[in-house]
Amino acid sequence: xxxxxxxxxxxxxxxxxxxxxxxxxxxxxxxxxxxxxxxxxxxxxxxxxxxxxxxxxxxxxxxxxxxxxxxxxxxxxxxxxxxxxxxxxxxxxxxxxxxxxxxxxxxxxxxxxxxxxxxxxxxxxxxxxxxxxxxxxxxxxxxxxxx
Amino acid sequence: xxxxxxxxxxxxxxxxxxxxxxxxxxxxxxxxxxxxxxxxxxxxxxxxxxxxxxxxxxxxxxxxxxxxxxxxxxxxxxxxxxxxxxxxxxxxxxxxxxxxxxxxxxxxxxxxxxxxxxxxxxxxxxxxxxxxxxxxxxxxxxxxxxxxxxxxxxxxxxxxxxxxxxxxxxxxxxxxxxxxxxxxxxxxxxxxxxxxxxxxxxxxxxxxxxxxxxxxxxxxxxxxxxxxxxxxxxxxxxxxxxxxxxxxxxxxxxxxxxxxxxxxxxxxxxxxxxxxxxxxxxxxxxxxxxxxxxxxxxxxxxxxxxxxxxxxxxxxxxxxxxxxxxxxxxxxxxxxxxxxxxxxxxxxxxxxxxxxxxxxxxxxxxxxxxxxxxxxxxxxxxxx
Numbered sequence: 367x368x369x370x371x372x373x374x375x376x377x378x379x380x381x382x383x384x385x386x387x388x389x390x391x392x393x394x395x396x397x398x399x400x401x402x403x404x405x406x407x408x409x410x411x412x413x414x415x416x417x418x419x420x421x422x423x424x425x426x427x428x429x430x431x432x433x434x435x436x437x438x439x440x441x442x443x444x445x446x447x448x449x450x451x452x453x454x455x456x457x458x459x460x461x462x463x464x465x466x467x468x469x470x471x472x473x474x475x476x477x478x479x480x481x482x483x484x485x486x487x488x489x490x491x492x493x494x495x496x497x498x499x500x501x502x503x504x505x506x507x508x509x510x511x512x513x
Numbered sequence: 514x515x516x517x518x519x520x521x522x523x524x525x526x527x528x529x530x531x532x533x534x535x536x537x538x539x540x541x542x543x544x545x546x547x548x549x550x551x552x553x554x555x556x557x558x559x560x561x562x563x564x565x566x567x568x569x570x571x572x573x574x575x576x577x578x579x580x581x582x583x584x585x586x587x588x589x590x591x592x593x594x595x596x597x598x599x600x601x602x603x604x605x606x607x608x609x610x611x612x613x614x615x616x617x618x619x620x621x622x623x624x625x626x627x628x629x630x631x632x633x634x635x636x637x638x639x640x641x642x643x644x645x646x647x648x649x650x651x652x653x654x655x656x657x658x659x660x661x662x663x664x665x666x667x668x669x670x671x672x673x674x675x676x677x678x679x680x681x682x683x684x685x686x687x688x689x690x691x692x693x694x695x696x697x698x699x700x701x702x703x704x705x706x707x708x709x710x711x712x713x714x715x716x717x718x719x720x721x722x723x724x725x726x727x728x729x730x731x732x733x734x735x736x737x738x739x740x741x742x743x744x745x746x747x748x749x750x751x752x753x754x755x756x757x758x759x760x761x762x763x764x765x766x767x768x769x770x771x772x773x774x775x776x777x778x779x780x781x782x783x784x785x786x787x788x789x790x791x792x793x794x795x796x797x798x799x800x801x802x803x804x805x806x807x808x809x810x811x812x813x814x815x816x817x818x819x820x821x822x823x824x825x826x827x828x829x830x831x832x833x834x835x836x837x838x839x840x841x842x843x844x845x846x847x848x849x850x851x852x853x854x855x856x857x858x859x860x861x862x863x864x865x866x867x868x869x870x871x872x873x874x875x876x877x878x879x880x881x882x883x884x885x886x887x888x889x890x891x892x893x894x895x896x897x
Binding site: 384385387389413414415416417419421422433435439442444446465466467469470471474478491492493494495502503507509 | 829844
């Protein structure tokens with residue numbers, strides 16, 4: 367797992383082992399390369415992207431955490447990657463070129479949190495109507511919606 | 514020509530809209546459009562106590578409520594560090610497998626109906642009715658069961674319940690033979706499914722497919738066996754895999770799973786351990802009614818859980834289970850209060866739906882119906 371660190375110490379901002387689950391914080395700029403590296407790793411290839419989601423830590427800064435759950439089907443291992451993003455115009459590179467599965471997941475995060483994935487082939491709203499205003503899963507969006 | 518299929522179309526299994534760009538009857542491009550059933554369940558969860566989220570999880574996927582209950586309960590129990598007594602674990606496995614059979618029966622019936630085999634539908638719903646009666650006996654509800662709670666299961670099953678399950682388990686394999694007699698060797702069924710909507714193992718993995726959709730392409734991976742949860746390591750079962758990656762292969766996988774699931778149910782009934790059905794955690798698990806009437810502490814705990822919930826230690830957990838459709842995952846983040854900070858559901862159908870363009874482009878419109886049926890989507894789970 368810690369081969370990432372030997373690849374680029376600057377890319378890994380920290381790691382946490384909690385309740386048998388590993389989380390690795392990755393620098394925003396090197397996320398896509400880190401994902402490609404993990405996917406092609408010879409001893410433990412994380413070839414399956416389980417999930418992409420986001421947590422809003424409003425009003426804390428950096429406000430957003432985008433979370434990638436990876437699974438290695440041959441080795442039966444899981445790892446979680448996290449990227450911290452600031453509150454104003456959050457954006458991160460898309461991983462659709464690494465795992466095409468990210469397509470719908472990233473669209474959902476864009477729709478509900480307003481995070482831009484640069485390089486995504488079709489970044490449009492997926493759950494909410496096209497003309498919806500705001501991003502419902504942000505913490506400053508009221509549960510009842512705006513009336 | 515651009516053609517809209519849905520959002521109200523009998524073969525889209527809910528409100529799915531598929532935009533087809535066609536040239537004659539051949540599909541040039543296909544794009545699923547979802548979101549018609551979006552109800553904001555993830556947002557709602559953030560405003561509820563942990564125990565109040567359980568009924569919401571039922572409503573995500575109305576064909577396998579118990580699987581969702583289980584996944585959410587396991588995630589919160591992991592956050593709390595709760596130990597679940599063996600009887601509760603075995604009950605959970607047993608009910609979970611009955612849920613899988615229930616879900617697969619609805620899938621088989623409607624999938625066959627879409628392709629034109631009407632009889633199977635009636636056969637499948639006959640057995641499904643038996644399972645729903647079992648659910649009603651154990652939880653009081655046929656569909657939205659909310660039977661698994663944080664820390665165990667809601668109620669002790671009624672006295673004759675295990676006999677009824679055993680009777681059903683003995684009867685069921687011959688019923689699967691009946692379905693197979695109707696379909697597996699049927700030449701019309703073969704023509705509509707063999708070689709249709711083929712997907713390779715590499716594509717299936719890259720596009721995030723899981724469950725029978727992945728195993729139909731020859732990838733031998735099942736979370737119940739490979740990353741066991743809730744005591745699945747105590748059960749012996751085979752994981753059916755087919756190599757062809759077409760609609761027929763996925764059909765074979767699911768039908769074999771029916772047989773494996775009923776075998777697990779049988780093992781669970783025969784080896785059901787004795788003991789409590791709830792964890793020993795008075796601050797989390799509601800006390801028995803009897804205790805509430807005789808012990809003051811029990812009454813106080815009951816009052817506190819109902820009115821102010823229970824605090825869950827800070828942290829985050831991703832728990833995945835093998836739902837009838839694939840990897841169902843719950844990502845729960847706690848900030849140390851009685852309400853979850855964030856609950857995210859990883860939907861197996863959402864990822865599986867991404868296979869649709871790969872499956873259908875260059876093929877006929879009629880094959881879209883077979884392809885949608887074969888990935889077994891539930892729109893409630895996709896849109897949440």
